[in-house]
Amino acid sequence: MIATGVVFNDELNQNVDDNHLEIFSIIWLDNNNNIKDNHETQKNLRSIINQLKLFYDSKECQQYIEQQSNEEQLIIIVSEEMAQVIIPSIHHLRQVSSIYVYCNDAERKRDEWVSQFPKIKTMMVEVRELINRIETDHRSLKRITESLSINKFSSGKSTTGVNGHFVFFQVLIDCLLRMKFKEEDKNELISRFKIEYNENKSELEKLDEFQKNYSSDKAVWWYTRDSFYYRTLNKALRCQNIDMIYLYRSFINDIYHMLRKHQSNIPLHVYRSQLMVKDELEELRKYIGQFVCVNSFLSTTKKYLTAVFLAGNTNAQSFMERVLFEIDADPEMAITQPFADISKFSEFAEESEVLFMVGSIFRLDAISCTTDCVWIIRMTLCSGNEHDLKDVLVHMKKQNGNGQTNLRTLGKILSEMGKLNLADKYYKRFLMELTLDDPLIRHVYEDLAQVSSQKGDFDNSIQWRQKSLAVNCQYQSNISISNQTIPISNVKWRQNGVTVAGGNKKGDKLNQLFYPWGLTVDDDQNVYVADCVNDRIVEWKLNATSGRLIAGGNGEGSKANQLDGPRDVIIDKQTDSLIISDARNRRVVRWSRQGGLFEQIIISNVDCYGIAMTDDGFLYVSDVEKHEIRRWQIGDTSGAVVAGANGKGNRLDQLDSPTFIFVDQNHSVYISDSNNHRIMKWVKGAKEGIVVAGNHGYGNSTKQLNFPRGLVVDQFSRIYIADDENNRIMCWTKGASQGTIVIGVNGEGNQDDQLRRPCGLSFDRLGNLYVIDHWNHRVQRFSLDTDP
Structure with missing residues (x-):
């Protein structure tokens, strides 16, 4: 961990905040001013370890050292005159890693008392020799002396051993990785680095390179490089520095996606060397047969000899124990936390490094000691389903919602963790992002009031509650539908739509669409369109005049950069990826929202059309040829039938060419049973469906549908349907015998108040309705009409 420049503690110099960003620091205690004036020595030391702090008073120095966390690694340089005062x-x-004694008399380089303190590396006269020795020792020991941040917890039905830190850290990381990254966050992170490495020319040069050349496909290379990136990220994770993890979240996500994309497909036996104090070993031995979770990325190697070599000899750190982790990792267990051989992406390809994702869980199988005094710790990678905390984790993650999280979600987690100042900070940060008319404002005021009460600041709590009441009257008539805010009575939308994608005739330019089918809208009102004939997925940002190619767009085909007739697209916000119904390739694929090549074929050999995903990660796919809906869990080789599969037909247990689907919170599936001109609802576990709209043959009365396509269901069971050949959008309330026309009262056409074969449907978080206007090759947005 490190801070800005060199920090002095006399009255002539202002101390920099000691919230350092790196694990290692150098502390120099000397009773003369020679080092203060020797800028070249400071520069050389900082090129090894950035944080350098000088003391001239032994009591102040001792107090500072004692206040540091056990996660710190302090390299102590002390003058001969003060050594015997402070070293005992x-x-x-634990935080004192090594001690170097700087003496003036060559004849007294090794006093007898030194042998009592094994952390003393050497006594030296020449400053240059001292610097060289520190550099050599640091290079060989820095990776294996950094302590692993591990959460330990017990299995079994008893709550004994339940580790709250494990649960909340897992939930916290899940929240942060699902949160959108903004350019301002990157700028803030860079600014912190510039302050941190002020006057450190070497690191500032690397930082400049990082700013200019970083890309998501270089995330692993930067992580393996000896630079600020690796050192600060590791400390943030190990010390659970939430502010830094928040700013780093996009880069953690980049590493995650690389590990997921290159996930090992064969079981591996890997090694990691480590130096540990005896107490740490004894603590681990209590958990043999139980589980441990590593809070940072875990670097290992496939080469046994490399790991043994890195451990060094017995005398390297005589007060510490040499440890060799032996880990068995089966890719079948890497359901949520991937691991991969990163040799071809690493700066040190010869090390055969295998990297495990943050939060990887292992079973601690055995601990033994060899005749060479090396402790062997054997572990096995586990999935998140093997320990008894899995249900708690799933429940807590589900409470945070499916998909993208926000700063309010983060604030709630921090509040539950008892980190009230941080919760207060991120709630206020969230307020800065909201517009004045955002309905979330009053809720955030309530959150801030609750945090103030928990802190004992009752006056401030009342002030926040007064603010909440002041804005509450603006939203009295509003209710929440999913992520949208829609009035409970007289639900209606303006009849004149606004073109938000396409609308420039059919074509393959980025300002055009060609018979689009499905779409989805994110929380920032960015629209993702399945541009079917162009064999691509295109993102149209809010108010954009042209789209951005995300997936496909390289002609029809089945290569890694191609799609063929995509029908539907949804966002998996947990992995910041798109899931695409690649219809004519008969597959469902995952594609990064950053573009490039597809990351994963999720399902093969399926005549897919519509797709939907639930909060707990189940994927539902309609099969138009088998006339069925199947539910898939990521990683399954075959899905489970949840609707249809009784042949083509119009019985209640049959479907006929099902297209778009919607799944509610109870896992009930709503299906556009297109050729039967009806909407079916199949309750979870049911053997047959229930007709909830249509079923009076095709026609244009309000009791009828005509080849229905896209559909969305709100929390009041109101069903919004793209009534394709009637060129309208219908709404069917629960139990109704007929629907009402929401959009399209003016018949077929290409005017702002008309549609031609509407297809996909979606709402944004403000309740605006988005419609794929299929034959007009455009996407229309119909704004919520809040006028009385």
Whole structure:
């Protein structure tokens, strides 16, 4: 961990905040001013370890050292005159890693008392020799002396051993990785680095390179490089520095996606060398047969000899124990936390490094000691389903919603963790992002009031509640539908739509669409369109005049950069990816929202059309040829039938060419049973469906549908339907015998108040309705009409 420049503690110099970003620091205690004036020495030391702090008073120095966390690794340089005063008082501290004694008399380089303190590396006269020795020792020991941040927890039905830190850290990381990254966050992170490495020319050069050349496909290379990136990210994760993890979240996501994309497809036996104190070993031994979770990325190697070599010899750190982790990792267990051989992406390809994702869970199988005094810790990678906390984790993650999270979600988690100041900070940060008319404002005011009460600041709590009441009257008539806000009575939308994608005739330019089918809208009102004939997925940002190619667009085909007739697209916000119904390729694929090549074929050999995903990660797919809907769990080789599969027909247990689907919170599936001109609802576990709209043959009365396509169901069971050949959008309330026309009262056409073969449907978080206007090759947005 490190801070800005060199920090002095005399009255002539203002101390920099000691919230350092790196694990290692150098502390120099000297009773003369020679080092303060020797800028070249400072520069050389900082090129090894950035944080350098100088003391001239032993009591102040000791107090500072004692206040540091056990996660810190302090390299102590002390003058001969002060060595015997301070070393006996600090030698036992976990955070003190090594001690170097700087003496003036060559004849007294090794006093007898030194042998009592094994952390003393050497006594030296020449400053240049001292610097060289520190550099050599640091290079060989820095990776294996950094302590692993591990959460330990027990299995079994008893709550004994339940580790709250494990649960909340998993939930916290899940929340942060599902949160949208903004350019301002990157700028803030860069600014922190510039302050941190002020006057450190070497790191500033790397930082400049990072700003200019970083890309998501270089995330692993940067992680393996000896630079600020690796050192600060690792400390943030190990010390659970939430502010830094928040700013780093996009880069953590980049590494995650690379590990997921290149996930090992064969079981691996890997190694990691480590130095540990005896107490840490004894603590681990209590958990043999139980589970451990590593809070940072875990670097290992496939080469046994490489790991043994890195451990060094017995005398390298005589007060520590040499440890060799032996890990068995089966890719079948890597359901949520992937691992991959990163050799071809690493700066050190010869190390055969295998990297495990943050939060990987292992079973601690055995701990033993060899005749060479090397402790062997054997572990096995586990899935998240093997421990008894899995249900708690799933429930807590589900409470945070499916898909993208926000700063309010983060604030709630921090509040539950008892980190009230941080919760207060991120709630206020969220307020800065909201518009004045956003309905969330009053809820955030309530959140801030609750945090103030928990802190004992009752006056401030009342002030926040007064603010909440002041804005509450603006929303009295509003209710929440999913992520949209829609009036409970007289639900209606303006009849004149606004073109938000396409609308420039059919074509393959980025400002055109060619018979689009499905769409989805994210929380920022960006629209993702399945541009069917162009064999691509295109993103249209809010108010954009042309789209951005995300997937496909390289002609029809089945290569890694191609799609063939995509029908539907949804967002998996947990992985920041798109899931695409690649219809004519008969597959469902995952594609990064950043573009490039597809990341994964999720399902093969399926005549897919519509797709939907639930909060708990189940994927539903309609099969138009088998006339059925199947539910898939990511990683399944075959799905489970949840509707149809009784042949083509119009019985209640049959479907005829099902197209778009919607799945509610109870896992009931709503189906556009297109050729039967009806909407079916199949309750979870049912053997047959229920007709909830249509079923009076095709026609244009309000009791009828004509080849229905897209559909969305709100929490009041109101069904919104793209009534394709009637060129209208219908709404069917629960139990109604007929629907009402929501959009399209003016018949077929290409005017702003008309549609031609509407297909996909979606709402944004404000309740605006988006419609694929199929034959007009455009997407229309119909704004919520809030006028009385």
